Amino acid sequence: MAIRIFIDQGHNPQNPNAGAEGNGVREQDITYDVGVRLAALLNANPNFEARLSRNSPDEQLGTSTTTSLQARVYGANSWRADYFISLHANASTISTASGSEAYVYSLSSIATDMAHLILDGLNYMTGLQNRGVFARPTLYVLRATSMPAVLVEMGYITNPGDAYLMTYDPESFARGIYNGILTYYGLL
Numbered sequence: 635m636a637i638r639i640f641i642d643q644g645h646n647p648q649n650p651n652a653g654a655e656g657n658g659v660r661e662q663d664i665t666y667d668v669g670v671r672l673a674a675l676l677n678a679n680p681n682f683e684a685r686l687s688r689n690s691p692d693e694q695l696g697t698s699t700t701t702s703l704q705a706r707v708y709g710a711n712s713w714r715a716d717y718f719i720s721l722h723a724n725a726s727t728i729s730t731a732s733g734s735e736a737y738v739y740s741l742s743s744i745a746t747d748m749a750h751l752i753l754d755g756l757n758y759m760t761g762l763q764n765r766g767v768f769a770r771p772t773l774y775v776l777r778a779t780s781m782p783a784v785l786v787e788m789g790y791i792t793n794p795g796d797a798y799l800m801t802y803d804p805e806s807f808a809r810g811i812y813n814g815i816l817t818y819y820g821l822l
């Protein structure tokens with residue numbers, strides 16, 4: 635049986651639940667693009683089967699932020715995914731803030747191992763700083779999913795260098811996350 639990875643591309647194309655913006659870039663466009671690329675890498679590997687939360691660039695999930703998040707969790711739970719990976723880009727009022735970080739429901743969960751390996755993979759492929767793994771038990775997609783879940787903040791959309799990399803080299807972000815998943819399952 636293939637390992638089922640549910641990839642949640644954070645945010646909707648439009649409000650409700652649109653993403654952050656910075657440097658002329660929209661978070662929801664970056665998460666959509668990296669998600670499609672990550673799903674393609676996983677689905678080309680017979681060990682995995684991947685599904686996306688957003689299957690076209692203009693697909694809106696839900697009619698409020700709450701129902702948008704519920705739709706993503708329902709997609710993963712009803713499919714009985716083995717892992718839930720939510721893709722996001724960070725934002726800060728400090729434009730020099732840079733790098734990748736990841737959130738899990740609890741640091742004592744096995745998702746913490748996956749999160750560290752994803753950040754190692756991202757750092758290797760993109761050169762962005764690994765800012766570490768943090769517990770965020772209040773995040774809906776982390777607490778409502780019935781499988782281990784990792785939310786990845788791939789880089790800062792408010793940092794010109796990070797935003798440029800995510801826009802013009804999304805494949806490196808997809809491949810970095812993919813390599814982290816392969817390492818987690820002992821396949822790399």
Ligand SMILES: [Zn+2]
Nearest residue numbers: 644653722723
């Ligand atoms: Zn986000």
